[in-house]
Amino acid sequence: QKEVEQNSGPLSVPEGAIASLNCTYSDRGSQSFFWYRQYSGKSPELIMFIYSNGDKEDGRFTAQLNKASQYVSLLIRDSQPSDSATYLCAVEGSSASKIIFGSGTRLSIRP
Amino acid sequence: EAGVVQSPRYKIIEKKQPVAFWCNPISGHNTLYWYRQNLGQGPELLIRYENEEAVDDSQLPKDRFSAERLKGVDSTLKIQPAELGDSAVYLCATGTVYNEQFFGPGTRLTVL
Numbered sequence: 001q002k003e004v005e006q007n008s009g010p011l012s013v014p015e016g017a018i019a020s021l022n023c024t025y026s027d028r029g030s031q032s033f034f035w036y037r038q039y040s041g042k043s044p045e046l047i048m049f050i051y052s053n054g055d056k057e058d059g060r061f062t063a064q065l066n067k068a069s070q071y072v073s074l075l076i077r078d079s080q081p082s083d084s085a086t087y088l089c090a091v092e093g094s095s096a097s098k099i100i101f102g103s104g105t106r107l108s109i110r111p
Numbered sequence: 112e113a114g115v116v117q118s119p120r121y122k123i124i125e126k127k128q129p130v131a132f133w134c135n136p137i138s139g140h141n142t143l144y145w146y147r148q149n150l151g152q153g154p155e156l157l158i159r160y161e162n163e164e165a166v167d168d169s170q171l172p173k174d175r176f177s178a179e180r181l182k183g184v185d186s187t188l189k190i191q192p193a194e195l196g197d198s199a200v201y202l203c204a205t206g207t208v209y210n211e212q213f214f215g216p217g218t219r220l221t222v223l
Binding site: 088 | 152
């Protein structure tokens with residue numbers, strides 16, 4: 001079992017709809033969770049981080065964390081073509097502050 | 112505020128040759144990470160520094176890879192000798208105590 005798992009996609013969503021990206025992790029003691037966006041040929045850029053159970057909203061983005069079920073998700077409302085990218089989930093484990101990245105989900109917003 | 116600076120942006124070498132990558136962090140960021148990213152994969156941590164101390168180098172292939180962070184600012188990652196399987200993008204990231212990471216543009220290494 002991978003430490004951080006994401007569906008590789010591609011996930012195709014119509015413009016204006018809600019895109020839902022999911023991530024599961026194996027270390028039950030994980031403390032911090034991050035979502036990064038990576039455009040093709042570019043480096044990852046931080047979108048959001050979340051530490052506590054529940055929802056955290058920032059503009060069109062909402063991160064959701066459920067530690068009991070060991071998953072974290074990212075919702076993108078009113079999806080735009082510019083949201084087309086690979087979304088990486090990163091989890092800070094319980095030991096030595098190791099941060100593990102998933103392999104990413106490729107999101108495609110179709111006009 | 113200037114971002115993370117990396118050089119070179121691209122490097123092509125023949126196997127068994129040495130190569131070095133350089134990273135200049137965002138001012139004030141004490142934490143520095145080196146990652147390797149293969150196509151279609153997420154970044155894989157090679158080494159993490161807190162100031163000048165390497166706090167996690169468990170994933171660094173120490174037989175051929177080395178890194179240093181003199182004075183807790185700039186950092187260099189070296190591979191000697193390079194192998195075909197080392198072809199990848201090498202990313203430097205810096206961060207704060209909250210563990211958000213800010214990535215540099217990366218160095219794309221091709222080993223022939």
